[in-house]
Amino acid sequence: MDWNAILITTVKASIGLETVVYALAAIGVNIQFGYAGLLNFGQAAFLGVAAYGMAVTVATFHLPFWLGIAIGLAATIVLAFLLGIPTLRLRADYLAIVTIAAAEIVRLVFRSVKFSSVFGGSDGRQNFSGDFFAMNPYAPGTYGIGPISFNERVTWILTVGWVLIAICCGLVYLLMKSPWGRVLKAIREDEDAVRSLGKNVFSYKMQALVLGGLVGCLGGFLFALGQASVQPDLFSTEFTFYAYTIVILGGAARVFSPVVGAAIFWVLLVFVGNTLSEAVSAGLLPSLFTVNNIGAVRFMLVGLGLMLLLIFRPQGIFGDKREIALDAR
Amino acid sequence: MRRAVIAFTAFMGGLVFLLAAPAWADGEALKGTLQNQGQPVNGVKISVVAEDGKPVDDATSGADGKWEVPVPKAGKYKVTLDTSTLPAGVALKFKDRSTLDVQVYEGSVRNVLFALAPAGAKGGAAPAADDGGTSFWDRVAQLTFEGFNLGLIIALAAMGLSLVFGTTGLTNFAHGELLTFGAMCAYFFNVVVGVHLVWAALLSVVIGGIFGYGQDRFFWGRLRRRGSSLVAMMIISIGLALFLRYVFLFFFGGEGAPFADYNAQPGVQVGPISAAPKNFVAMGIELLVLVIVGVALLKTRIGKAARAVSDNPALAASSGINVDQVIRIIWTVGGAVASLAGVMLGLSQNVSYQMGFQILLLVFAGVTLGGLGTAFGALVGSIVVGLFIQLSTVVVPTELKTVGALLVLILVMLFRPQGILGRRERIG
Numbered sequence: 001m002d003w004n005a006i007l008i009t010t011v012k013a014s015i016g017l018e019t020v021v022y023a024l025a026a027i028g029v030n031i032q033f034g035y036a037g038l039l040n041f042g043q044a045a046f047l048g049v050a051a052y053g054m055a056v057t058v059a060t061f062h063l064p065f066w067l068g069i070a071i072g073l074a075a076t077i078v079l080a081f082l083l084g085i086p087t088l089r090l091r092a093d094y095l096a097i098v099t100i101a102a103a104e105i106v107r108l109v110f111r112s113v114k115f116s117s118v119f120g121g122s123d124g125r126q127n128f129s130g131d132f133f134a135m136n137p138y139a140p141g142t143y144g145i146g147p148i149s150f151n152e153r154v155t156w157i158l159t160v161g162w163v164l165i166a167i168c169c170g171l172v173y174l175l176m177k178s179p180w181g182r183v184l185k186a187i188r189e190d191e192d193a194v195r196s197l198g199k200n201v202f203s204y205k206m207q208a209l210v211l212g213g214l215v216g217c218l219g220g221f222l223f224a225l226g227q228a229s230v231q232p233d234l235f236s237t238e239f240t241f242y243a244y245t246i247v248i249l250g251g252a253a254r255v256f257s258p259v260v261g262a263a264i265f266w267v268l269l270v271f272v273g274n275t276l277s278e279a280v281s282a283g284l285l286p287s288l289f290t291v292n293n294i295g296a297v298r299f300m301l302v303g304l305g306l307m308l309l310l311i312f313r314p315q316g317i318f319g320d321k322r323e324i325a326l327d328a329r
Numbered sequence: 330m331r332r333a334v335i336a337f338t339a340f341m342g343g344l345v346f347l348l349a350a351p352a353w354a355d356g357e358a359l360k361g362t363l364q365n366q367g368q369p370v371n372g373v374k375i376s377v378v379a380e381d382g383k384p385v386d387d388a389t390s391g392a393d394g395k396w397e398v399p400v401p402k403a404g405k406y407k408v409t410l411d412t413s414t415l416p417a418g419v420a421l422k423f424k425d426r427s428t429l430d431v432q433v434y435e436g437s438v439r440n441v442l443f444a445l446a447p448a449g450a451k452g453g454a455a456p457a458a459d460d461g462g463t464s465f466w467d468r469v470a471q472l473t474f475e476g477f478n479l480g481l482i483i484a485l486a487a488m489g490l491s492l493v494f495g496t497t498g499l500t501n502f503a504h505g506e507l508l509t510f511g512a513m514c515a516y517f518f519n520v521v522v523g524v525h526l527v528w529a530a531l532l533s534v535v536i537g538g539i540f541g542y543g544q545d546r547f548f549w550g551r552l553r554r555r556g557s558s559l560v561a562m563m564i565i566s567i568g569l570a571l572f573l574r575y576v577f578l579f580f581f582g583g584e585g586a587p588f589a590d591y592n593a594q595p596g597v598q599v600g601p602i603s604a605a606p607k608n609f610v611a612m613g614i615e616l617l618v619l620v621i622v623g624v625a626l627l628k629t630r631i632g633k634a635a636r637a638v639s640d641n642p643a644l645a646a647s648s649g650i651n652v653d654q655v656i657r658i659i660w661t662v663g664g665a666v667a668s669l670a671g672v673m674l675g676l677s678q679n680v681s682y683q684m685g686f687q688i689l690l691l692v693f694a695g696v697t698l699g700g701l702g703t704a705f706g707a708l709v710g711s712i713v714v715g716l717f718i719q720l721s722t723v724v725v726p727t728e729l730k731t732v733g734a735l736l737v738l739i740l741v742m743l744f745r746p747q748g749i750l751g752r753r754e755r756i757g
Binding site for chain 2: 036039085086087090092093094096097098100101102104105108109111112114227238241244245248292293296297299300303304305306308310311314
């Protein structure tokens with residue numbers, strides 16, 4: 001058992017690309033689900049259309065990088081309206097089913113052979129991150145403390161990622177302290193009461209959906225740029241479920257909980273995954289466990305963790321039980 | 330020829346989902362399964378060449394049609410199928426696609442598909458390029474038949490989901506895993522133990538019923554008594570679904586596999602429809618079960634009680650119905666019927682760990698189309714969804730047929746959120 005390697009990868013995971021991407025996705029989910037009580041199970045689609053919007057603009061149509069970002073943002077807003085208009089007037093679980101269906105539609109279209117000249121089928125798109133890394137201010141080399149260091153490309157993308165996270169957290173903090181945020185939380189608690197005070201509930205919900213989608217779509221950009229490729233199956237429904245697990249783990253309706261939740265989630269996932277695979281190769285586990293199926297174990301633990309959290313501690317680590325209206329219908 | 334096309338489309342459909350399955354291997358590799366009309370093709374040589382022209386390795390497909398070539402690193406590779414090693418009567422579906430360029434990503438095993446067809450079959454991109462002798466209406470009839478087949482399977486699954494929703498308000502995202510569970514049980518008894526599929530299916534229905542009963546007795550029932558909210562329970566069901574799906578993956582592996590029986594039945598022609606006899610029998614069984622459940626709901630005491638609880642649990646309780654007992658019976662029957670649906674689905678596609686989740690969205694589409702919480706609405710909605718999916722392939726590519734059904738789901742939400750047979754007040 002190489003504990004040293006396990007510890008290094010685990011520490012790296014706590015600030016790594018996945019943590020950044022999932023933190024941004026989870027901040028978006030937190031705005032929608034934590035503050036507004038909207039069950040958007042299609043967060044993966046928001047990240048997907050943003051990432052593909054950028055990648056396709058640059059890689060397929062050879063247009064500038066910043067136009068790609070603009071198209072990604074526009075695609076996210078359009079998707080939010082498409083999803084929101086039919087469903088935001090309906091009950092929470094209808095929104096859940098429609099958004100999950102929409103996310104699958106988006107993924108299936110991205111990976112279809114029919115549109116592979118645009119989206120690249122199941123291979124996705126590459127060759128679009130050049131302009132982004134051309135902006136890299138870090139000279140080639142490694143940056144970090146001792147063994148916990150990244151090369152200049154990763155350092156650049158992590159810098160951008162954590163700055164974006166800081167901005168988004170600040171934005172959420174200010175927004176939720178504002179009258180706008182208070183109306184949002186009131187909608188979560190009692191929609192009818194807010195409506196009777198003369199507020200346009202539908203409009204507020206729509207704004208929350210768009211805002212959450214936009215924050216999430218930043219994660220989509222970073223995901224695509226960090227891997228220098230987009231593939232349709234990165235944006236499966238399970239991505240969304242992991243984002244929900246992160247929000248609930250940290251505690252819904254708290255500014256920093258998605259960030260801390262994402263770090264804890266990935267630290268645990270990487271630690272358990274590495275420890276198990278080291279244990280398998282060291283022959284410490286029964287022969288039932290093999291290199292091929294060991295990866296499934298950690299995702300079993302995610303499912304189990306999600307269930308246990310909601311049963312025994314629905315407010316998560318930092319949440320306040322009074323703040324979280326899980327029975328908003 | 331028709332059958333080849335059907336087998337191919339089904340295989341492609343299955344492949345979409347198989348490809349979606351993450352690979353859990355350590356090193357990069359290329360792999361695939363060669364199948365002709367659902368039968369493995371062995372002894373075919375596959376060679377892999379790196380981008381710079383350096384040969385990597387060769388492989389020969391095994392008895393199960395599988396081949397795998399480990400590659401040194403991520404990158405682009407040329408995969409070539411040696412057509413001279415194909416057995417007699419089998420040829421590439423697309424003659425010009427014996428060499429494929431594929432990209433292997435870091436740490437992933439890449440699936441490579443060579444579509445095979447009986448020799449002499451015309452290659453075509455879509456079923457539209459069918460052999461010229463069949464008319465448009467024959468094709469519609471065939472697709473209608475297949476649509477009914479799929480719709481009945483969805484209906485079996487939808488029955489339980491809809492009744493559970495009606496009686497407890499739970500939107501159960503783990504319902505698809507009940508189907509997978511049934512199929513996996515049948516697979517275990519059929520392939521591992523060696524029991525004939527009929528008995529394996531019966532056993533799996535019984536076990537599925539016990540599984541449903543157990544879920545309510547030891548899990549959902551407890552949560553209801555604790556007063557967990559509905560949204561919390563819905564997210565718990567997602568956790569349960571994830572957990573079960575990866576348990577299935579752990580024991581079953583990421584590849585799909587067929588049952589041991591009724592694998593390669595020659596098709597029979599009934600009017601304009603050609604299908605394997607197993608499909609007719611399966612549809613008969615599905616119809617029979619649906620009729621039995623429907624009659625039970627209408628005529629028996631417990632069925633009436635179930636509908637009463639579904640309508641208004643508080644009122645039902647105050648008129649002397651034991652609500653908890655009714656819910657438990659619904660879970661038991663729902664689990665058993667879902668198991669049957671899983672076996673039927675495994676019979677028409679392959680058994681895989683994601684099959685339940687993949688059909689779950691279609692079940693949701695059927696249930697919402699018919700009206701959430703209504704038993705017969707679910708039946709009607711499911712058959713409409715099944716028909717729609719198959720018939721839509723007349724105009725849309727087969728790979729996108731699910732997209733059409735999911736779009737309909739969204740449109741129903743827009744124009745008639747209560748569904749076909751639902752009532753307005755349910756949507757709140």
